[in-house]
Amino acid sequence: MIIGIDIGCTTTKAVAVKEGRVVKTIKTKAFDAVTSATGALGKLMIESDISMSAINSIAITGAGAFKIENNLFGIKTDKVDEITAIGKGGLFLSGKEKLVISNIGTGTSIIEAGKDGIFHIGGTAIGGGTITGLSKELIKATSFDTILRLADKGDLHQVDLLIEDISDSEISFLNKKATASNFGKMLDTASREDIALGIINMVYQVIGMISVFAARSRNLESVLITGNGSNNPIGKKILEEISGIYSIKFEFPLLAEYTTAIGAALK
Ligand SMILES: Nc1ncnc2c1ncn2[C@@H]1O[C@H](COP(=O)(O)OP(=O)(O)OP(=O)(O)O)[C@@H](O)[C@H]1O
Ligand SMILES: [Mg+2]
Known part of the structure; x- marks a missing residue:
């Protein structure tokens, strides 16, 4: 063993x-x-x-x-090098021969894994830590469950500037409900619930978009989401919206939060 x-x-x-x-x-x-x-x-x-x-x-x-x-x-x-572990773990959980993995932990790393090797494409320092850090300061919530519970009742119209706020019609392929600027509206009436949702929305929109670009740069049509960030139900919904707009599929494997540990054990 x-x-x-x-x-x-x-x-x-x-x-x-x-x-x-x-x-x-x-x-x-x-x-x-x-x-x-x-x-x-x-x-x-x-x-x-x-x-x-x-x-x-x-x-x-x-x-x-x-x-x-x-x-x-x-x-x-x-x-075991962490990037290698994420790549090995992602290959194992997906059963694919080649893939792009977005590992959403405290920060986010994006990795390409396949027969030719495992490569660190890049990432963003926006991740789960951004959600917990901003929530602590802005909505005085420290438990992840509280943050999710609040966000579940949030209204994005109170914090984000949407396309409908700036235009009478859609802009290119973005519909009226798409975010034009995260926290770009921030009404005085915004509640803790609205801010909680705004934070999660911002984090997953950033991760979703860079994941789309990473997948496209490798001519792939899907991205495996790993790390604890794979288990955020609101984050998942936001990624699915991005999926609908950009035609890149996000996959959420079982044991996603253990990908790195599994990859290390398989090395
Ligand atoms: N119950 C939960 N469900 C989903 N996400 C959670 C839960 N609890 C915490 N999180 C989020 O998961 C993040 C940590 O994820 P994870 O454990 O994958 O990171 P890590 O491996 O410690 O960090 P890194 O890979 O960046 O070194 C926390 O910042 C928080 O936002
Ligand atoms: Mg990790």
Whole structure:
């Protein structure tokens, strides 16, 4: 059995892979990388009754991986480059031969993966961290569930300048409800709910658009969305709207938030 541990900027994910199958996943959060990695490993072993001797090796990746210098508990521990891990994990979860992956974590990275290799196309520092950071300051909400609950009741007309605000007709292929400027209207009457939706809308519109450009630059028609950002139901809807306009399909695989950890274990 191989254990993959992804120490991300916000959360740590761990998976157990046996004979090419993911047999267990866990998520945890700790203050420092060493506690995250050892805690994740311990939790995984206890929850699924895995003994130390059943583990052949551990593969560590993610932003915090460089802080792990030695083998964990005497088990062979290797470091895997995060971009490679995302690419491998994306290929595994999609079953495709070539694809573009947008990994929405705290920030967002966009990767091309295929037979010819795994390449970092680029990305944006706009990501899940932008949602939590702006929400903390602008709507005084720190729990992700609260942010989603508020956004669910939000009205975008209160914060975003829409095409209908500036034009009597559609502009090119953009319909009247499309955003012309994120937060470009920001009425005095905007509520916390409206602002929460405005934040998520801005983040997913930016990620959606750069994903469209990345896919087009590689002549592909779909993008695999991974990371915890794949599980945001409002974000998903926004990506689906972009999909309708630009004809690029967004795919949301099961285990999306474990892509990086899975890819590390498969390396
Ligand atoms: N329950 C949830 N459902 C969906 N998204 C969530 C949930 N809880 C937190 N998030 C979002 O997920 C983000 C973290 O995602 P993820 O765990 O993939 O990042 P990470 O791997 O720690 O970061 P990075 O890959 O950038 O180093 C948070 O910033 C938050 O916006
Ligand atoms: Mg990550």
